[in-house]
Amino acid sequence: MNILEKITQNKTAFSKSERKVAEVILANPQTAIHSSIATLAKMSDVSEPTVNRFCRRLDTKGFPDFKLHLAQSLANGTPYVNRHVDENDGPDEYTNKIFESTMASLEVARQSLDVNIVNRVVDLLTQAQKISFFGLGASASVAHDALNKFFRFNVPVVYFEDVLMQRMSCMNSTTGDVVVLISHTGRTKSLVEVAQIARMNDATVVGITSEDSPLAQECTYVLSLEVPEDTDMYMPMASRIAQLTLIDVLATGFTLRRGNKFRENLKRVKDTLRGSRYEKRND
Amino acid sequence: MNILEKITQNKTAFSKSERKVAEVILANPQTAIHSSIATLAKMSDVSEPTVNRFCRRLDTKGFPDFKLHLAQSLANGTPYVNRHVDENDGPDEYTNKIFESTMASLEVARQSLDVNIVNRVVDLLTQAQKISFFGLGASASVAHDALNKFFRFNVPVVYFEDVLMQRMSCMNSTTGDVVVLISHTGRTKSLVEVAQIARMNDATVVGITSEDSPLAQECTYVLSLEVPEDTDMYMPMASRIAQLTLIDVLATGFTLRRGNKFRENLKRVKDTLRGSRYEKRND
DNA sequence: AAGAAAAATGTAATTTTTTGACATTTTTTG
DNA sequence: CAAAAAATGTCAAAAAATTACATTTTTCTT
Incomplete structure (x- = not known):
């Protein structure tokens, strides 16, 4: 330790x-x-x-x-979590503390992650007919980000911020559909219900949440991320960052699994964006 | 080194x-x-x-x-290897590499950050009449997250994913409004235009972007985050993570600046959420 | 609350480790 | 091949860390 x-x-x-x-x-x-x-x-x-x-x-x-x-x-790379921001910290101090504790949380998260499940989930995702990413509150933006990443892969991917839309979407799911639910605590009632609905309609439910939570119990697979709880008020929600990083991992696994031809495709998508950007000066 | x-x-x-x-x-x-x-x-x-x-x-x-x-x-366990994902990596390898490179990017980002500007931006935000967070593509989810965080502070905060909405919103901005624009490259044309519109309407424009970019040039303040470029294809977009962490920093600075009474208020918001959650077992 | 036992802390000496000065060897260069 | 320069080693001095033991402080018992 x-x-x-x-x-x-x-x-x-x-x-x-x-x-x-x-x-x-x-x-x-x-x-x-x-x-x-x-x-x-x-x-x-x-x-x-x-x-x-x-x-x-x-x-x-x-x-x-x-x-x-x-x-x-x-x-470098192993900062310690116990750097809590306190009332009298100046900008210099709280900035450093937040960056450091975020890095520390990532380290903890990485260690809590079960690679076998990561692998199995990647398998699932590559074979999915449709992928949905749902989260509420702070986790909504994580789901949003996942949408962004997977959208580029040219797979049918869905994201809703609205609970009712989430429910309806799950109602219509079938075998082969994968629903990824994101929640740090895993105790958000409406999200647990979404999990139940998805399961009843034969979708595979993947939870990015903490182990043994009500949500985890309803999931087919659980990617458990044990991130130090945000005990004090100033503590940033490091959980989101860990979740995002996990999304990166899944996306990367996905790309690797799909092989070369797929990666070329990805490059084309990237090139398409060029028109909307100012060219970089060659200096 | x-x-x-x-x-x-x-x-x-x-x-x-x-x-x-x-x-x-x-x-x-x-x-x-x-x-x-x-x-x-x-x-x-x-x-x-x-x-x-x-x-x-x-x-x-x-x-x-x-x-x-x-x-x-x-x-940090793996000393002198450049940690890039390559085609033949197994789940274990790419998971670790992604987590590690993300942490490394955070470290780089932290060092590139100018604390004085952080402080000035926090000042601005606390005094703002209205705060807007805009980003496009991958940065949209960062703006989304910022909305979430600042919404809890009970300040007028706005976020649109749609470029036209962003433009319209900026058209109506006035002195005292702060527009925060998020873009890793700072070369997205439509966002640069949004910056121009906001400035023409007397809003203060804060850019979370890379230094010397077209976007940076249009901003009143630039919070420059130099994150290693995603040169290779598998490289996750660590920039988002750095941006999010910076949002955490700004939010924390905001809370600290607002003082005690404000923090009590924040706690009440947190408590309100409790009804929507399953209680935690006391074990 | 007094006194004995135990724990904590400090002093001073000892040992270990590191560093510096200088002699010797090896390598380089004309 | 010889002279200069560089590299390396020997040995002693200096610095640092540790041990043994004395003293102080705390805790517990009566």
């Missing part, structure tokens, strides 16, 4: 002096990894062995080993 | 002994970060100062500093 999160979590279990060390490190981890144990001890106003004991408590071999772990936590 | 790549690249510039060190490190970087300079020297069959000199040649302060860099390179 990320050692910065570990520090944050264990904070209560620390002794008074150890907590002082923790504060200093959390306040400025970048400085910490470039300091010697003596410097850090002075900054925390404790003795050197205390810093050493602090390191050991976090299951590291000692101070140098601790620094290694810390460096890894700070490395 | 990733230090492992750096070693690979500079390999030719190294001296004979230094190359020996390089080999040993590249062969087993994990071992390297947990060894002392003495151990590593013995493994490479060179003297300790040689290892030290090797570290310095790579622009590090010394051996411990080198280990820190190395640890960071090793942090």
Whole structure:
């Protein structure tokens, strides 16, 4: 586990002096990894062995080993989630915190994803007669995005924002149709009902939602994305971002599965757009 | 830059002994970060100062500093490979590659962002009489998402997918209105025209687009997001994800600026949604 | 609330690790 | 082939981290 999160979590279990060390490190981890144990001890106003004991408590071999772990936590690509925006943050701070926690959520999401199901869903999609993407509220824009991506593939794809339209669309579905439902919590009543309707009409229902949710129970396949809950108010909805990335994964899997001829086709679609754009200067 | 790549690249510039060190490190970087300079020297069959000199040649302060860099390179699991999806990737591979490249793009985007402009745009938004979010194609879903987020803030916010509606809406704009235009390339003709119309009608135009693009030229403020271009076909549109994250940043800045009473209000909106959801079991 | 036990912390010495100075070897170049 | 330059190693000094132990603080018992 990320050692910065570990520090944050264990904070209560620390002794008074150890907590002082923790504060200093959390306040400025970048400085910490470039300091010697003596410097850090002075900054925390404790003795050197205390810093050493602090390191050991976090299951590291000692101070140098601790620094290694810390460096890894700070490395690009593995930011830590616990960077919560608070009231007094300036633009610089909240911008960085949001980007970092978004990246961290993506990492968590990736790990929670079951690749086998991804593969099976890609299979399904390539063979589908019709694909529908539905979501409500914040997830609506994700469905919207999916529409955009899959539309280029020249497959029959459908998206409605309106619940009634979603229901009607599902009423008319048949075997071979795939309905993809997107919901972070998986507790939105109307969406669960849409799932039921789709299933009753022999469509295959794929849920992009959290495991064990009411929605998940109604789905044929569940692509579960466990993203840290947006506990506090400022927390951006990282779930959407994870969902979008998953859509990218599905779209990519789709393209790969369809093979070469299909990809050429895709290129033609891209070229068609050119007319609506200003040319790029060749500089 | 990733230090492992750096070693690979500079390999030719190294001296004979230094190359020996390089080999040993590249062969087993994990071992390297947990060894002392003495151990590593013995493994490479060179003297300790040689290892030290090797570290310095790579622009590090010394051996411990080198280990820190190395640890960071090793942090995100897959160190020195360029992560592009290729034809022969299995589900496991392309899933990981997409997640990783998305995270990497976010990092790049964050660094390209000018915080001062973020701050000024947040200012603008908090004082706006009306906020419009417009985008076309893939960026439409980003605008859609922005609508969702800002709608909760109980401010007059507008979003149209249709170009004609966008134009009409801008025709009617006045001083105090803010129009946010989203486009990765900034070369979509109709959107550039929308920007011109908005400006002619005294609206402030904010562009979320790439610097120096035709669209950027027409904007009052440009939030430039330099995201690696989707050069190859499989590359997902990471730009959207960066745009969404930026929307999160703006929304967060907005909330912070509005202060406490506003946040309580926000909580009430959230509570209202509860009726439409299945309760979470308390387990 | 006093005193004993346990836990936490600091001091100082020891050990380990890293670095610097300089000698020796190897390589390069005219 | 010799002289200069570069590379490498040896050894000692310096820096850093760790250990052992003393002192202080906290906790628990009576």
